[in-house]
Amino acid sequence: MYSVFITRSLPDPIVEKIEQVAKVSMWEEEEVPVPQERLEKELEQADGILCLLTETIEEKLLLGADRLKIISNMAVGYNNIDVAAASKKGIMVTNTPGVLTETTADLTFALLMATARRIVESSTYLKNGKWQTWSPFQLTGQDVYGTTLGIIGMGRIGEAVARRAVGFGMNILYNNRSRNMEAEKQLGVIYTDFETLLRQSDFVCVLTPYTPETRNLIDREQLSWMKKTATLINTSRGGVVNEDALYEALVGHKIWAAGLDVFEEEPVPLNHPLLSLPQVVALPHIGSASIQTRMRMAELAAANLIDGLQGKKPKHLVNPAPSNIE
Ligand SMILES: NC(=O)C1=CN([C@@H]2O[C@H](COP(=O)(O)OP(=O)(O)OC[C@H]3O[C@@H](n4cnc5c(N)ncnc54)[C@H](O)[C@@H]3O)[C@@H](O)[C@H]2O)C=CC1
Numbered sequence: 001m002y003s004v005f006i007t008r009s010l011p012d013p014i015v016e017k018i019e020q021v022a023k024v025s026m027w028e029e030e031e032v033p034v035p036q037e038r039l040e041k042e043l044e045q046a047d048g049i050l051c052l053l054t055e056t057i058e059e060k061l062l063l064g065a066d067r068l069k070i071i072s073n074m075a076v077g078y079n080n081i082d083v084a085a086a087s088k089k090g091i092m093v094t095n096t097p098g099v100l101t102e103t104t105a106d107l108t109f110a111l112l113m114a115t116a117r118r119i120v121e122s123s124t125y126l127k128n129g130k131w132q133t134w135s136p137f138q139l140t141g142q143d144v145y146g147t148t149l150g151i152i153g154m155g156r157i158g159e160a161v162a163r164r165a166v167g168f169g170m171n172i173l174y175n176n177r178s179r180n181m182e183a184e185k186q187l188g189v190i191y192t193d194f195e196t197l198l199r200q201s202d203f204v205c206v207l208t209p210y211t212p213e214t215r216n217l218i219d220r221e222q223l224s225w226m227k228k229t230a231t232l233i234n235t236s237r238g239g240v241v242n243e244d245a246l247y248e249a250l251v252g253h254k255i256w257a258a259g260l261d262v263f264e265e266e267p268v269p270l271n272h273p274l275l276s277l278p279q280v281v282a283l284p285h286i287g288s289a290s291i292q293t294r295m296r297m298a299e300l301a302a303a304n305l306i307d308g309l310q311g312k313k314p315k316h317l318v319n320p321a322p323s324n325i326e
């Protein structure tokens with residue numbers, strides 16, 4: 001029987017499915033990630049691991065992982081895994097694309113609306129007893145309807161955000177590694193170069209994967225191109241935006257606001273300067289966090305894991321299959 005390590009407590013039906021083919025050991029804590037030393041030990045004995053984006057799987061962690069066939073990540077983003085190091089050892093790496101697309105697009109749009117219309121700030125204002133009267137410019141935000149949205153990274157989630165924006169009568173610009181002709185035809189989105197997108201958009205949504213190329217993709221210069229009234233929404237990964245530069249741009253009123261679901265360091269420290277700003281809506285990386293979607297992600301991660309263990313090519317392999325897998 002195979003041996004599998006699951007790095008966080010998952011629902012019984014998922015675990016039971018994996019137990020049909022493997023002996024499972026699981027990190028049972030809900031709120032605390034598995035310590036690296038324990039992970040390293042587990043990896044020495046495991047044939048497969050089902051992990052989360054909270055696990056950093058670097059080359060040195062894989063040194064003793066001589067039995068390991070597959071790392072199944074329960075996320076679409078897999079920047080937490082050194083895929084090249086895994087490939088060198090013939091270890092498959094899989095992710096969970098598609099099943100979280102609409103849920104993450106919903107959250108991205110919710111963040112856009114909340115930031116534009118100061119929803120969180122207004123709710124806190126009311127609950128703190130500050131609401132004395134209605135007045136003409138009290139808690140006024142920015143219109144969403146009819147404005148220009150710029151999407152950086154027109155992949156699955158980018159396209160799903162664009163579909164929502166169509167309903168809000170938004171003019172949609174996008175930048176991507178390649179043109180998305182289907183989205184242009186179906187949704188009327190317009191391809192622009194990166195600088196034009198940042199200069200013309202009222203809302204900018206960042207939806208690229210996190211790679212060496214996208215690290216600090218939005219930095220001081222890029223923020224300086226944005227309109228003073230523009231809002232930046234980041235639901236990709238924290239490192240895609242330079243947080244120091246973003247803080248400076250917000251404090252200096254170079255841009256209007258920011259909606260952030262992701263941070264360079266997660267959980268973001270409570271004394272992080274960005275959290276002190278009223279024009280920042282900050283969320284604890286909940287893009288895909290609906291019950292239905294998290295179940296779908298867990299099911300897909302389990303299916304990828306089982307396929308890999310049994311020597312079948314998993315559906316969502318992100319690196320080349322080893323030579324013994326057809
Ligand atoms: N906040 C959250 O909870 C979630 C965050 N994510 C993040 O969203 C990312 C995107 O997910 P999907 O849309 O499923 O991926 P995808 O692969 O379908 O789309 C990513 C797009 O970004 C483009 N891209 C890559 N580098 C670029 C660059 N330098 N400039 C412009 N475009 C570039 C790609 O060509 C691709 O079209 C994930 O990699 C993950 O980091 C995904 C799900 C939930």
Ligand SMILES: O=CC(=O)O
Pocket residue numbers: 053074075076077078100287288
């Ligand atoms: O951030 C979440 C993911 O699935 O990637």
